[in-house]
Amino acid sequence: MHTIKTLAAIAAMLSLGACSNMTQQDKSTAVGAAIGGVAGSVLTGGSTAGTVGGAAVGGVIGNQVNKPPR
Structure with a gap:
């Protein structure tokens, strides 16, 4: 099951x-x-x-890392 989740995540990326x-x-x-x-x-x-928690935290970090300048 773990391998399937990992492969699905890689395919999504x-x-x-x-x-x-x-x-x-x-x-x-x-x-x-x-x-x-x-x-x-x-x-x-x-x-x-x-x-789900990791995805939420990662999404927030990814959003803030590449934030356009004001």
Whole structure:
């Protein structure tokens, strides 16, 4: 089950290349969420709450890292 979740997350990250109309901040948010979801899953042994929590935290971090200047 853990391998399936990891492969699904990797496939999701690779499919982000097709999102050419996304801004760089949108892409960073999506990549951060994907990486955070994988990390949360790994750190909590595949827990759904850990995966969702990791995706949320990763998305916020990805969004803030590539924030456009004001």
